[in-house]
Amino acid sequence: MSPSYPDPDETRPLLQHPSSDSLDSYNSLDDATASTPPVPVSLNKISRADLMWVLAGLWSAVFLGALDGTIVATLLSPIGSYFNESNRSSYIGTSYLLSVCCFTPLYGRLSDILGRKGAMLLALSFFGSGTLLCGLAPSMDALIAARAIAGMGGGGVMTVSSVAVTDLIPLRQRGLYQGMTNILFGLGAGLGGPLGGWMNDAFGWRSAFLLQMPLLVFSFVLVALKVSIKLPDEVESQSTHAKLRRIDFFGSFTLVGTVGCLLLGLSLKSTEEMPWSHPVIWGLLVASVVFGGLFVAVETYYSPYPVMPMRLIKQRTPLAVSLSNFFGSVAAFSMLYNVPLYFSAVKLNSSTDAGLHLLPHSVAISTGSVFAGWMMRKTGKLYTLTLCSSVLTVVATALVALWNDDTRAYHLWVDIVPQGFGMASVITTTLIAMIANVGREDLAVATGITYLFRTTGQVIGVSLSGALLQAILTTKLRERISGPDAFQIIEDIRHSTSIIPTLSPHLRKAAVDSYADALRVVFICQAAMNFLCLLCCLAIQESPLPGTHEEQEAQYRKRKNTISRTDSES
Template sequence: MSPSLRDTDETRPLLGNDRTDAASYSSSATQRSHSSEPPAPDHVSRTDLAWVLAGLWSAVFLGALDGTIVATLLSPIGSYFNESNRSSYIGTSYLLSVCCFTPLYGRLSDILGRRGAMLLALSFFGSGTLLCGLAPSMDALIAARALAGMGGGGVMTVSSVAVTDLIPLRQRGLYQGMTNILFGLGAGLGGPLGGWMNDALGWRSAFLLQMPILVFSFILVALKVSIKLPEEVESQPLHAKLRRIDGFGSFTLVGTVGCLLLGLSLKSTEELPWTHPVVWGLLLASVVFCVLFIWVETCYAPYPVMPMRLIKQRTPLFVSLSNFFGSVAAFSMIYNVPLYFSAVRLNSSTGAGLHLLPHSVAISTGSVFAGWVMRRTGRLYNLTLFSCLLTVLAASLVACWNESSSALHLWLDVVPQGFGMASVITTTLIAMIASVTREDIAVATGITYLFRTTGQVIGVSLSGALLQTVLTAKLRERIHGPDAISIIEDIRHSTTIIPTLSPELRKAAVDSYADALHVVFICQAAINFMCFLCCLPIQENPLPGTHEEQEEAYRKRRDTISRTDSESS
């Protein structure tokens, strides 16, 4: 059953059952109190809003385009520098940087303003992309990708925060759906566009030809994005604003996330054992940084980059966890479904990739559908649970694939995963925004994207490590003889060799991959179910349909927090 609509904050007991009627909530907007509080966002004209969205969304589109372009170019770049064994670090350095710096932009957008934070993100992303196109060596290219990731982590976060400032919550989901369509379009075009650029103009052109879009986005953001911050922040000089940055908290957060993801990535890409000193040393360092980070954010930082009071609240906590588990499962499926068709069905790379096309279409459809439902009903709880169950269904269907599965199942079983996860990502973001005060929106959005991006990288790394572990064990059971070790290593590192093997070895390889992927797909279903469990405690707050109603909701939530703090003291 859906929780009742509430106008109180997340500080209430977990089993509280007080009810607030939606109609009384709407009528209370007319009794708005003009107390000292942050100013309401400017009501921009439709034309200005279109220009603002063009500036923000062009950057989102470019970020998605860049990611798949670079994935396509890893092999040509590795061959160009004669360092193919290190080409995976081009992607890893970017993803690690994105994960580490994404949450920092939530607080930066409250200090520098939405425009200032977005321009900073575009500057890092643009500088890194330009340096990639000019890189004289593989080391320089890897460093440039890390620099680009420092900005790429902020593009999605700040654009989401800015759109939230301008669009009432009831309509916000629909705009998030349109954002996801552009993101999906960019990701879909990046692969073929990157391949064409490499063949026609060389791999450097794929980076350099992104610059005109970056300049277009930079100019529009600089000219059109103008969202007021609270007066106490607006009136401060720049050096005073910079002092509000939580340097120690940012450093320990980057250490926590960076060491964790680097350790898992090395375990997966370099196939190091868990007992290797580099792997367990990085994981131990992540734990130490995490303890320091919690202490800094709880006891030391006056303006914490991740306020612990938010994580302790019911909806922000479970939104973060649901985004984490959902992203782990989603990216595990995105990377392993094509592998199934390459290694088990022995399809070409093009044919394997095409099986994700229905999934990509479902992602765009699911996000827009969720936005449309929230706009029509003003509710999100039941939609969130239904969407989560779709992902569990999809992962269960994929886990049942075998040699007798029909072509229809192989094409369509991934659709509920894309549709459901896109809907969950949209509804939980709105649930997060609706559960906090306006002062915390930017930070809360950054937290959501942190858990989401961390889940993406961990999903790829852990599923890869699990796959290789099971695959190696199965291959050793089935392949024997004097050349067994070298054959097993060849099969593990390249699926293209499988069709060239003798019938006995080919069957052993196909069956081993099928067994390993079956285990991975079962784990995906379990993780999607964890996502569903995390969505159950999420509370449903009213979704205001106008700016006035939204300001009233923020005022009520702020008053409730003040009363709760007074009572507890």
């Protein structure tokens, strides 16, 4: 049974001693640990008022990043029409996601080199510059490039914000704050669609980018004035030149090449409908493998300060957390994109009705994240909660895969809820598990690794599910539709679900049945991904979640001494 930690208050005096109950779990430290000096006071205990200002600066940036994503998704059609290049509008989203995935893990190391404030200001600068350039873009090419620049900062906003909150909040409360972060993220994502549509109708699509600038400036100013997180003395005392030498340029380049080539190849396969045998597709995939080999070699043998230390990936819990986030994100984003398609193409509902079926899922995401944070704060444990949450996702995707013509209406609303609740909880608990199982010096880098696997899984989930859906859909339509105009009819059905209700009864049934067959395979694959996520979660180790800064310092010290003793014995 875990010790009963007191409910800590961030405003307690620095010299106040933790209660005897809260120290019980640390009285059993080994001799090496027991002989160390008293635990130092945490570097980053601040007043509640300052904490609120810091969180306002960090969370406003997170809110804006989520808002921006769904605003742009709403504006793809009007932007494509404005430039008369609707066929290339999907690249606006693809360029941003590719950039986010490539640069997200770099911010973990940058936040150790530049400091949390410096890294956050850099991320906001890229994101703000790209957003401003989007509003002023004279052509589609310029807009795509501007979105890539914005993505260079968009991933950093989430990563550095998470690292900064970890520095300020004891680990046992950390999950609750992550839940509140996810609520703001969900709120931004939910408001982005209707807000983007209204701004486009009222002021034009450029206003949706330009009117983000005041909130960006607000976040930038608050971060510049209020975020003052101290790093360990050995880092703070280094000169700027010494800090720059810690940047892993070659490792960063090979990582960008690995992730970028992989995701670009998969995205082109999905959006351009190129065959796997196309030289561009397999060339990009081969390049990704080559870059990946170089990246592992550089990080293992060459770089003194690797952007992704291989020793972390080889550890049990960091590896399990990374893989569980990857598989879980593949399933979550595949479901997010394909469930509305089920209601549009199989149930023949309007786009509005199809979107409404995701509303319970959105509520479940916010609820699941906060519930996970509350449970970790109450119990100080995460392992059982993680497993139960991952089981919920498997159950949800299995239920969705069983949807058919006889499925009751309430199932179509309720079955997806455990997926949102469970995955939000898993994402929260696994992040805390990662932080709890690495040393202070690896905290920022480990957080960046978590977000890398998560964002890569999101893009692959959308791309691969789209490619799988189209492949099966095409096969099924060709089996069911024949005749002189069959090719054109099949192409129309594949590219627009809105045409299905206008077809003759025979063709309409063929289209609906083909979509149902294809989506069922996709849903089964989602269940398989969630099952792999569950298997990975089994390997996660339970670690005590300190309730105060003092207890957290003791845990860091214990881990450091254990590692030092192991190294000396070997």
